Amino acid sequence: MxxxxxxxxxxxxxxxxxxxxxxxxxxxxxxxxxxxxxxxxxxxxxxxxxxxxxxxxxxxxxxxxxxxSPAQHDFGFTPAVSLFVQCDDEAELDRLFAALAERGTELMPLGDYGFSRKFGWVNDQFGVSWQLNLSA
CATH class of the missing domain: 3.30.720.100 (Signal recognition particle alu RNA binding heterodimer, srp9/1)
Structure with missing residues (x-):
């Protein structure tokens, strides 16, 4: 390999x-x-x-x-480590959020949180955590 x-x-x-x-x-x-x-x-x-x-x-x-992993383990992914995506426009952010949230879990729904005019955080269906941010 x-x-x-x-x-x-x-x-x-x-x-x-x-x-x-x-x-x-x-x-x-x-x-x-x-x-x-x-x-x-x-x-x-x-x-x-x-x-x-x-x-x-x-x-x-x-x-x-x-x-x-060939070994079973008692841990999975955690939101403490996430993939942060700078989205070029709202259409990209909305598309990615919808796809990643489907069968996943919304941690922070899309919204204006002060640090960004549009931001969302989701754990996808596999447990991987994604932060999606609209670029300034």
């Missing part, structure tokens, strides 16, 4: 069986986004055959890595 990124520091997302579904969903949300590379577990494990051993994908020029 040899998947690398061009960045020195890369956000790494650990899933338990739905890494590929999450990655495909995220790539569908951003123009120019793509799956850069993917390696899957084989029949000899240690993960379930066909699940993501390691993948790299790119969103808005930023690379991310993800896996399907």
């Amino acid at each position: 040899q998947i690398t990124t061009t960045q020195k520091i890369t956000t790494f997302l650990m899933f338990e069986g739905d890494a590929e579904e999450a990655m495909a969903f995220y790539v569908s949300l951003f123009d120019g986004a793509e799956v850069v590379g993917i390696t899957r577990y084989g029949a000899d494990g240690p993960g379930k055959e066909g699940t993501v051993q390691l993948a790299t994908f790119s969103l808005a020029g930023q690379q991310f890595m993800c896996i399907d």
